Amino acid sequence: MTLTKKLSAEFIGTLWLVLGGCGSAVLAVTLPDVNIGLLGVSFAFGLTLLTMSFAIGHISGCHLNPAVSIGLWVGGRFPATELAPYICAQVTGGLAGASILYVIATGQAGFDVAAGFATNGYAEHSPGGYSLTAALVTEVVMAFMFLMIILGATDKRAPKGFAPLAIGLTLTLIHLISIPVTNTSVNPARSTGVAIFEGGLALSQLWLFWLAPIVGAILGGAVYRWLEAEQGNNLSRVIGKMIVSKKQKELSAKRPSATQHGSAVIASKATKSYKSYKPYNTSKNTKKSAKQH
Numbered sequence: 001m002t003l004t005k006k007l008s009a010e011f012i013g014t015l016w017l018v019l020g021g022c023g024s025a026v027l028a029v030t031l032p033d034v035n036i037g038l039l040g041v042s043f044a045f046g047l048t049l050l051t052m053s054f055a056i057g058h059i060s061g062c063h064l065n066p067a068v069s070i071g072l073w074v075g076g077r078f079p080a081t082e083l084a085p086y087i088c089a090q091v092t093g094g095l096a097g098a099s100i101l102y103v104i105a106t107g108q109a110g111f112d113v114a115a116g117f118a119t120n121g122y123a124e125h126s127p128g129g130y131s132l133t134a135a136l137v138t139e140v141v142m143a144f145m146f147l148m149i150i151l152g153a154t155d156k157r158a159p160k161g162f163a164p165l166a167i168g169l170t171l172t173l174i175h176l177i178s179i180p181v182t183n184t185s186v187n188p189a190r191s192t193g194v195a196i197f198e199g200g201l202a203l204s205q206l207w208l209f210w211l212a213p214i215v216g217a218i219l220g221g222a223v224y225r226w227l228e229a230e231q232g233n234n235l236s237r238v239i240g241k242m243i244v245s246k247k248q249k250e251l252s253a254k255r256p257s258a259t260q261h262g263s264a265v266i267a268s269k270a271t272k273s274y275k276s277y278k279p280y281n282t283s284k285n286t287k288k289s290a291k292q293h
Helices: 003-028 037-060 066-074 080-105 132-153 163-182 188-198 200-204 208-254 258-276 282-292
Strands: none
Touching: 003 037, 003 080, 003 188, 037 163, 066 080, 066 132, 066 188, 066 208, 080 188, 132 163, 132 208, 188 200, 188 208
16 A cells, blocks of 8 residues: 555544544534433444544544544654655645635534634643643543554454454443543544644643643553563563474484384494305305315
């Protein structure tokens, strides 16, 4: 697959993530009677990732998140040469998704983007009024667990075909936990597009939603790589012992026993004695006897 196609897939996927996830939060608020609430928004983010995983996972890997790309690189699953292009595609895709959402949302009279555009924040900009420290810890831990599950679900030893489901449900769970704290980022591309449109406090606090998810993703990638390496070393030792044991059995089968060895020695000596034996020449002796007579 060419890099251009991979980047196009990442752009489209991140656009869909922002439009589907943030869109469910922004647009559902306009209908209080059918407000989907915390559970609905959480599932919307999970479903956008789940659907895109099936759609483009085989093309680009369906990262849709700069922190995920960096974490996969740390975990040894992604080349460094593609890191910067992927991040650019994801950020521009998130911005495109936010642009589409803005056009739709402003189609309703009285909509005020400054009043809320599904942005992330802490302190007075946190949905639950949580502090900077609480927001930092939440985002780092959530991103850490996200990478651990992504790497585990996509491990070649994991059950086949379940990775999109596991990863999508993980993002749903992460939102259920952290929406009250930061409105859930774990994704710098998701946070950037909507923050640019809202401006103000959302834009001034954006740094945290780049720093914390990336730190958490790096830790998750490093820890899983360590766990994976430990398992690999143990497996290598087991396989090594099996190979040595098999060779020992083969050598034992080829090596003669003590009785067989003794019989072989006797047979060898008998053969040598037979070869060195020279039979008595009766014809010569008969001629000698005739001359004497």
